[in-house]
Amino acid sequence: MGGLREMAAPFVALGPPGVAVRDRLRGMTAEDEKVLRLVGDHLGMLASRDLKARCAAGLGHDTGQWAERKRALTEESSSRWAGSVTKATHDQWALARRGQLAHIQSLEAGVRTIAHRLSLPVGEKGSKRAPGGYRTRQEWFTKTRRLHLLADRLDAARADRETGRVSVVRGGKRLLNTRHNLDAAQLTEEQWRMRWQAGRRFLQADGESGKRFGNETIRVTPEGEVSLRLPTPLAHLANAPHGRYVLAARVSFPHRGEQWRDRVTANRAVAYRIHEDTVRGRWYLTASWAIPPVQTVPLATVRARGLVGVDTNADHLAAWRLDQHGNPVGVPLRFGYVLTGTADHRDAQVRHALIRLLHWAKRHGLAIAIEDLDFSAEKTREKHGRRKQFRNLISGMPVARLRARLVSMAAELGITIVAVDPAYTSKWGAQHWQKPLTSKTRKATRHDAAAVAIGRRALGHPIRRRTAPPPHDQSDRAGHRTIQAGSGTPGREGTRPRIPGPRTRSVHAGRGANAVDQNAQHRSGHSAEHEFWQQDSLPLSL
Incomplete structure (x- = not known):
């Protein structure tokens, strides 16, 4: 038993810290689109300039430099626009720093794995806990060269992190690289240019509590009228008093519309973002606001009525209901999804599978137990070697998106989520539960048994079953x-x-x-x- 790692205790997952809803800006005129593009391009230019200044400051940045950046932007926009730009710039720089740290950790894992395998004789077999040596002398030689390559990249990444240097692209690195592969992306240069300009526009403003309708920069009335404060150089385009431009389009927010309307009526802070979908030729408005943390239910209360154990897989969710004693009840269910096609299609597949799972749990009044998965250390190319199919499998699992979606949607329905340590759930579930749960009319899969193991761990029971009494x-x-x-x-x-x-x-x-x-x-x-x-x-x- 000394080889087993220490497992974390189950815990009740916290609810989402905020809410975001989106609605289409219907009824836009050509003049409205022209004004939005001019304002977005102007503020995008200021945001690019501010991001350059923030990256140049590096780790030596302080509140004084922040205030100086904001004063420089205020002259060409407004105080509130400048505040939104500088805050977005700081968040983007911080995100780049977190990505840089994750990249360093990935390089360190690759260097450790290659160094370990190079230290072993060629052809030596590995164990379940550590990989063995490389198969051939040619592969061993190739990996020695790759070790030097990764070591050089690691040294460069560590040097950049120590000096505070980050690599950031406004508009996205993926879209930038698409410019060099237009044929593969099936885009013309003009289509790519439209996407690039739309991605680099800046049309977002933070909310302010106590101000009219919760936002002075982009204001939306309870009736759905949208107006924005124009920057100083574009004030001549205003069609309303005080340098404001009122759009002909209206919004209603069908989802959570009552919550949004209550906030703007009470002049509580609401942040807005306007963006263009160049593929569909549409404009959208996204409203977001923070919500107070919900009081979590004690774990003992969650366990009182049993729960639903859920095993996450690459193409489906395997679920099984358990009573408070850890015994499977009823039959297992499977909620499938197909992670192919566009990002919107994949996201819709995940949401559809989750809503079916949540409605089933809601009908029985049960909580949901799910693994606290994190494949950040499992996706490294060097850990699994030739097992490219397995690497693609775990890389394709929507762990982060599924977890965020599940917590948010469960909080809306009042369902509690219990997160458990994923260690050995598939292995021990198959060992102790797959065969006993298989009958002449039902064949339990390894994933069904893992769902039972996850549920028992969330209930505080050991995964191992009681042994049968003597005959x-x-x-x-x-x-x-x-x-x-x-x-x-x-x-x-x-x-x-x-x-x-x-x-x-x-x-x-x-x-x-x-x-x-x-x-x-x-x-x-x-x-x-x-x-x-x-x-x-x-x-x-x-």
């Missing part, structure tokens, strides 16, 4: 097994070692160590030793 015969009577490990027993979920001696719990006096000696049995006419004997409890861990 009826002359000396044994079927009874309740008492060897189930307690919740605090170390290593309780591991395989119990084989202990020599009697295998029943109903051994009478004198039938312990002398069970093989027929003359020592407790029978009439034999010299049995009539002394008290009790079998020791079977150890659950060594």
